[in-house]
Amino acid sequence: MPVDAKRANLPPLSLHVPEPQFRPGDEVDFSDVAVPPAGEQPRPDTAADPGTFHELAYTLVRVLDEDGNAVGPWNPRLDADTLRTMLRNMALVRAFDERMFRAQRQGKTSFYMKCTGEEAVSVAATSALAADDMCFPSYRQQGILITRGYPLIEMMNQIYSNKGDKLQGKQLPIMYSARDHGFFSISGNLTTQFPQAVGWAMASAAKGDTRISATWCGEGSTAEGDFHSALTFATVYKAPVILNVVNNQWAISSFSGFAGAEATTFAARAIGYGIAGLRVDGNDPLAVYAATQWAAERARTNQGPTLIEHFTYRAEGHSTSDDPSAYRSAQEWSSWPLGDPIKRLKDHLIGLGEWDEDRQAAQDQELAEMVRKTQKDAEKNGILGHGMHQKFETMFEGVYEEMPWHLKEQMQQMLDEDDAAGHPGPKR
Numbered sequence: 001m002p003v004d005a006k007r008a009n010l011p012p013l014s015l016h017v018p019e020p021q022f023r024p025g026d027e028v029d030f031s032d033v034a035v036p037p038a039g040e041q042p043r044p045d046t047a048a049d050p051g052t053f054h055e056l057a058y059t060l061v062r063v064l065d066e067d068g069n070a071v072g073p074w075n076p077r078l079d080a081d082t083l084r085t086m087l088r089n090m091a092l093v094r095a096f097d098e099r100m101f102r103a104q105r106q107g108k109t110s111f112y113m114k115c116t117g118e119e120a121v122s123v124a125a126t127s128a129l130a131a132d133d134m135c136f137p138s139y140r141q142q143g144i145l146i147t148r149g150y151p152l153i154e155m156m157n158q159i160y161s162n163k164g165d166k167l168q169g170k171q172l173p174i175m176y177s178a179r180d181h182g183f184f185s186i187s188g189n190l191t192t193q194f195p196q197a198v199g200w201a202m203a204s205a206a207k208g209d210t211r212i213s214a215t216w217c218g219e220g221s222t223a224e225g226d227f228h229s230a231l232t233f234a235t236v237y238k239a240p241v242i243l244n245v246v247n248n249q250w251a252i253s254s255f256s257g258f259a260g261a262e263a264t265t266f267a268a269r270a271i272g273y274g275i276a277g278l279r280v281d282g283n284d285p286l287a288v289y290a291a292t293q294w295a296a297e298r299a300r301t302n303q304g305p306t307l308i309e310h311f312t313y314r315a316e317g318h319s320t321s322d323d324p325s326a327y328r329s330a331q332e333w334s335s336w337p338l339g340d341p342i343k344r345l346k347d348h349l350i351g352l353g354e355w356d357e358d359r360q361a362a363q364d365q366e367l368a369e370m371v372r373k374t375q376k377d378a379e380k381n382g383i384l385g386h387g388m389h390q391k392f393e394t395m396f397e398g399v400y401e402e403m404p405w406h407l408k409e410q411m412q413q414m415l416d417e418d419d420a421a422g423h424p425g426p427k428r
C-alpha cells in the first residue's frame with residue numbers, strides 16, 4: 001500500500017462500508033432498535049418553530065401501546081366508524097396485493113409490487129388528508145387509491161395493460177395515474193415526484209388556493225439529488241407540502257445504512273433545512289394519522305412543510321422480480337418490534353369493544369371475494385400474452401399534444417408493415 005513518507009506515522013485511511021446486521025440464516029435480534037413507550041412524545045403547536053423539533057426527529061411518535069390502547073397527546077381520538085374504515089382499507093390493500101402477486105406468478109401480468117406491512121403509511125395518511133389534496137406517491141402507496149375509492153377494476157386493468165387500461169398499456173404495471181383522485185402519475189425514476197410535489201404546493205399557494213400536497217418516497221430514494229432540491233424549495237418558499245419518507249429498512253437488497261441510516265435518522269434531515277421533522281411509528285395507524293393531520297394543519301395555515309419519517313419494515317420482497325431470502329434473514333419481519341399495522345388497529349378496535357375476531361374473519365373473506373370477482377371482470381378485458389389489447393396506433397399518441405409529422409410518418413409505416421405481414425387484430 002503506498003504510504004506518503006511525510007505522514008508515515010499516521011494510520012492508513014480506511015473506508016467504512018455499511019453491512020446489515022443480519023444475513024440469510026442469521027438469528028435476528030432487534031433489541032437494539034429503540035422503541036420509546038407510546039404516548040410519551042410531546043405534540044407541539046402546529047405553528048411551532050422548526051428549530052424546536054430536534055427531539056421529535058430522533059424519537060418515534062407512538063399512540064398505540066403494547067395492549068392496543070390509544071394514549072398520549074398524539075391520540076387523534078377518531079370515532080369507531082373512521083377506525084373501522086381505516087382497518088377495512090388496509091385489509092383491502094393486503095387482499096389486493098395477495099391476489100395481484102398471484103396473478104403475476106400465474107403469468108397474467110409481467111410485474112407487481114406489494115406494500116405488505118406498510119399499509120398504514122398510505123391508508124392512515126390519506127385518511128387524514130382532504131379528498132382534493134394532491135398526492136405524489138412512489139410505487140408502494142396503492143393504499144392512497146384504495147382509500148380514495150378508486151375502482152379496483154381500474155387498478156387491475158392497468159396491471160394487465162388490457163383494453164380497459166386508461167394508460168393504454170404504455171406504463172409498467174402499478175405505475176398508476178388518477179388525476180381525478182388526486183393521484184399524480186407514478187414515474188419509474190425514483191424521487192422525481194418530490195420536487196414535483198413541492199412545485200405543485202407552491203403553485204397552489206401562488207394561486208391563493210387552499211389545497212396542499214403530500215409526497216412519499218422510500219428511505220433509499222432520499223439519496224437522490226431530487227430529495228435535496230425538494231427540501232430546499234420547500235423550506236425557502238414555505239411550500240404547503242408533506243414530505244413522507246417511508247423507512248422500510250430496505251432498498252431492494254441495500255439496507256437503510258446505505259442511505260445514511262447508521263449516522264442519523266431520516267427525520268433529522270429536516271433539521272438542516274429548517275423544516276419541521278417528525279419520526280413516526282409507521283406501523284401505528286393512529287400515529288401516522290395524527291402526524292399527517294398535524295402536518296396538514298401546519299401546511300394549511302402557511303407554517304410551511306413537514307418531513308415525516310415513517311419507521312416501518314418491508315415485509316415482502318421488493319417486487320415480483322426479487323427474492324429477499326438471498327440477502328436478509330427470513331426472521332426479520334416476524335421479529336420486527338413494531339408488529340403488523342393491520343393487527344395493531346384490529347386489536348385496538350377490539351379493545352374498544354367496537355370489533356371482534358369473527359367480524360375480522362368475515363371481512364377478510366368478503367374482501368378476498370370482492371377482489372377475486374373484480375379480477376375476473378378485469379380479466380375479461382384481457383391479460384398478458386393474449387394478444388394486443390390496445391389499438392396499435394395509440395402507441396404514437398400522447399407523445400405531444402398534437403402528433404408531429406415525423407410521428408405520423410412512423411405510425412403509417414408501422415401500420416403498412418403490419419398490413420403487409422397480414423396481421424389481423426384490433427389495430428384500427
Ligand SMILES: Cc1ncc(C[n+]2csc(CCOP(=O)(O)OP(=O)(O)O)c2C)c(N)n1
Pocket residue numbers: 138140188189190217218219220221222246248250251252314318
Ligand atoms: C433514479 C433511479 N435509480 C434507480 C432505480 C432502480 N430502483 C427501483 S426501486 C429501487 C429501490 C428504492 O428503494 P426505496 O427508496 O427504499 O423504496 P422501497 O422500494 O423500499 O419502497 C431502485 C434502486 C430507479 N427506479 N430510479
